Amino acid sequence: MNKKSQNLIQIGTTPAADNIYIQVIKNGPYKVLGEPKLIQVYIRQNESRQSGYYEEAKTFETSDEMYLCRCGHSKNAPFCDGSHVNAGENLEEQASFEPLLNNSMAIEGPTQILTDNEKYCAFSRFCDNGERIWNEVQLSGEEHEKLTEFMVNQCSAGRLLLLDKKTMQPIESAEDAGIYPIEDSAIGCSGPLMVRGGIRVESATGESYEVRNRQALCRCGKSSNKPFCNGAHASVKYQDGLM
Numbered sequence: 001m002n003k004k005s006q007n008l009i010q011i012g013t014t015p016a017a018d019n020i021y022i023q024v025i026k027n028g029p030y031k032v033l034g035e036p037k038l039i040q041v042y043i044r045q046n047e048s049r050q051s052g053y054y055e056e057a058k059t060f061e062t063s064d065e066m067y068l069c070r071c072g073h074s075k076n077a078p079f080c081d082g083s084h085v086n087a088g089e090n091l092e093e094q095a096s097f098e099p100l101l102n103n104s105m106a107i108e109g110p111t112q113i114l115t116d117n118e119k120y121c122a123f124s125r126f127c128d129n130g131e132r133i134w135n136e137v138q139l140s141g142e143e144h145e146k147l148t149e150f151m152v153n154q155c156s157a158g159r160l161l162l163l164d165k166k167t168m169q170p171i172e173s174a175e176d177a178g179i180y181p182i183e184d185s186a187i188g189c190s191g192p193l194m195v196r197g198g199i200r201v202e203s204a205t206g207e208s209y210e211v212r213n214r215q216a217l218c219r220c221g222k223s224s225n226k227p228f229c230n231g232a233h234a235s236v237k238y239q240d241g242l243m
C-alpha cells in the first residue's frame with residue numbers, strides 16, 4: 001500500500017506528489033520536503049474595503065528540505081532561525097485527525113451546499129467581504145453562485161467547502177503545491193502559511209492529517225488548534241517582520 005492510499009484525502013482534493021509534504025517537528029518548526037513554491041501574499045481590499053484578493057509579493061528561494069517558523073519568533077521569517085528553543089511557546093498540536101466534514105455544518109442553497117467547520121477559521125474574511133457567504137449560498141442566480149464559489153476558493157484555511165447539489169462533488173480545482181505566508185495589512189498583522197494543492201501535513205506523532213486542497217498552518221505560535229491556524233494571529237497582532 002502506498003502512502004496516498006493510507007491517508008485520508010478530503011473529497012475534491014487532488015493530492016500533491018508523494019515527495020512533497022510537511023512534517024511538524026515536536027516543539028520546533030515545519031520541515032518542508034519536495035520543494036513546493038514559497039510565495040508571500042498580501043490580502044488586498046475590494047471596493048467595500050473588505051478582503052478582495054491575494055496579491056503575490058516576494059518569492060522565496062526554496063530547497064528540497066527547508067524549515068519554516070511556527071513559533072512566531074524567527075527574525076528570518078518565513079524560515080526558522082532556531083528562536084523556538086528559547087521562545088517558551090507551547091507548540092503542542094491540538095488538532096483532530098478526523099475529516100473536517102465530520103464536524104462541519106451544512107447550509108443548503110438552490111444549487112449548492114456550503115459546509116463550514118468554524119474551528120478552522122484563519123480569519124482571512126473573504127466570506128464576509130461586503131456580502132456574507134452564508135446568505136449568498138441561499139440566493140438564486142448565477143451571480144450569487146459565482147460569488148459563493150469565489151469566496152470558498154479564497155478561504156485560506158479550507159474551513160469552507162462548496163458542493164454541487166446535483167453531483168454532491170466539491171467545486172474545487174486541482175492546484176500546484178504551494179505555501180504562501182500571508183500578510184494582512186488591513187488589520188496590521190501577518191497571518192498563517194496558506195498551504196494549497198493537497199500537501200500532506202504529518203504530525204510530530206507520525207500520523208497524517210486529512211489531506212486538503214486548502215489549509216492554513218499557524219506560524220504565530222498562538223493557535224489553540226495547532227498545527228492549524230485559528231485566527232489567533234489577529235488578536236496578538238503577529239508580525240513576521242516582512243510586511
Ligand code: FES
Binds near residue numbers: 191228229232234238
Ligand atoms: S498564524 Fe493564525 S493562529 Fe497562528
